[in-house]
Amino acid sequence: MLEYSLDKTFAALADPARRAIVERLTQGPATVSELARPLPMSLPAAMLHLKVLEEAGLVTSAKVGRVRTCQVNPAMLSQAEHWVADRRAMWARNLDRLGAFLNAAKAEDET
Amino acid sequence: MLEYSLDKTFAALADPARRAIVERLTQGPATVSELARPLPMSLPAAMLHLKVLEEAGLVTSAKVGRVRTCQVNPAMLSQAEHWVADRRAMWARNLDRLGAFLNAAKAEDET
DNA sequence: GCTATACTCAAGCATACGCTTAAGGATCCT
DNA sequence: AGGATCCTTAAGCGTATGCTTGAGTATAGC
Numbered sequence: 001m002l003e004y005s006l007d008k009t010f011a012a013l014a015d016p017a018r019r020a021i022v023e024r025l026t027q028g029p030a031t032v033s034e035l036a037r038p039l040p041m042s043l044p045a046a047m048l049h050l051k052v053l054e055e056a057g058l059v060t061s062a063k064v065g066r067v068r069t070c071q072v073n074p075a076m077l078s079q080a081e082h083w084v085a086d087r088r089a090m091w092a093r094n095l096d097r098l099g100a101f102l103n104a105a106k107a108e109d110e111t
Numbered sequence: 112m113l114e115y116s117l118d119k120t121f122a123a124l125a126d127p128a129r130r131a132i133v134e135r136l137t138q139g140p141a142t143v144s145e146l147a148r149p150l151p152m153s154l155p156a157a158m159l160h161l162k163v164l165e166e167a168g169l170v171t172s173a174k175v176g177r178v179r180t181c182q183v184n185p186a187m188l189s190q191a192e193h194w195v196a197d198r199r200a201m202w203a204r205n206l207d208r209l210g211a212f213l214n215a216a217k218a219e220d221e222t
Numbered sequence: 223g224c225t226a227t228a229c230t231c232a233a234g235c236a237t238a239c240g241c242t243t244a245a246g247g248a249t250c251c252t
Numbered sequence: 253a254g255g256a257t258c259c260t261t262a263a264g265c266g267t268a269t270g271c272t273t274g275a276g277t278a279t280a281g282c
Contacts, residue, residue, distance in 0.1 A: 006124075006125075006127075006130065007125055007126070007127060008125075010121050010122070010124040010125035011121070011122070011125035013117075013121040013194075013195075014117075014118055014119075014121035014122035014125055015118070015270095016117075016118060019117065019194075022198060023198060023201075025202075026198050026199075026201040026202040026205065027201070027205050028205055031228080031229095032228075032229065033227090033228065033229080041270085041271070041272090042271075042272065042273080043228090043229080043230095044229095044230080044231085044271085044272080044273090045270070045271055045272075047229080047230075048269090048270070048271085049270090063229085065228090065278090065279055065280070066227070066228045066229065066277095066278060066279040066280070067227095067228065067229085067279090068228080068229070072198075072202055074199050074202050074203070077195050077198060077199045077202075078199065080195050081192055081195040081196055081199065083124075083130075084124075084188050084191050084192040084195070085192055087133060087134060087137050087183075087188060088137075088185050088188045088189065088192065090134075090137040090138070091136075091137040091183055091185050091188075092185070094137065094138050094139055126240095142258085142259095143258075143259065144257090144258065144259085152240085152241070152242090153241075153242065153243080154258090154259080154260095155241085155242080155243090155259095155260080155261085156240070156241055156242075158259075158260075159239090159240075159241085160240090174259085176248090176249060176250075176258090177248060177249045177250070177257070177258045177259065178249090178257095178258065178259085179258085179259070
């Protein structure tokens with residue numbers, strides 16, 4: 001777990017093929033071929049996407065014999081989720097603060 | 112609100128400069144210059160980032176006189192957040208199902 | 223050992239990104 | 253009107269992305 005950045009995580013999720021792979025993997029582990037088959041591209045191309053996901057820490061894989069099996073890493077999904085959730089919460093908090101300020105100003109006006 | 116895709120949303124969030132802009136905007140509206148000033152790049156470059164955020168639906172802006180003021184659009188943050196949260200939930204559910212299956216198999220063995 | 227399978231690597235190519243500087247409006251202030 | 257400010261557009265350039273085909277390596281099964 002070294003240097004997994006939000007940059008890579010979000011960039012990885014920005015591609016529909018890669019999201020499709022993640023989606024498939026949420027249903028359980030799969031091999032490289034299984035992941036590539038439904039995608040509208042060659043197997044090497046699919047492997048590049050897999051590599052991107054793996055370097056982003058979203059997916060892990062292990063090779064047994066000649067078969068590489070892949071899994072999602074939910075920890076990285078969490079990290080991305082939290083960044084967004086935290087920013088949205090921050091926005092809401094500051095919106096509330098603005099509302100409070102406006103109400104206070106209004107009350108002040110009415111004195 | 113037309114054609115805002117997850118592709119664009121995640122791609123927009125993949126850049127640190129753009130996340131910095133979003134982060135700043137969660138504290139309240141800001142002008143183009145205010146958003147660009149802290150960034151290590153020229154103003155036109157910052158505006159391109161702003162354009163990306165706007166086309167992703169993450170930011171809205173309006174020009175009054177010669178000043179353009181920007182805001183976050185929390186709805187698009189929600190959308191991205193949900194995609195990730197849903198996938199993570201899906202993963203957890205299927206993991207539970209696998210656990211149940213293994214337990215059932217184990218019980219079967221012991222009969 | 224031989225063949226099929228599953229993956230991996232390499233070369234090549236077109237397109238898209240990210241940034242720069244320079245120039246061009248549009249608006250506000252005096 | 254003239255100058256300062258804020259934003260916008262344009263041209264140019266180097267690098268990165270995404271895909272292809274073709275060849276190569278390792279393992280499984282007969």
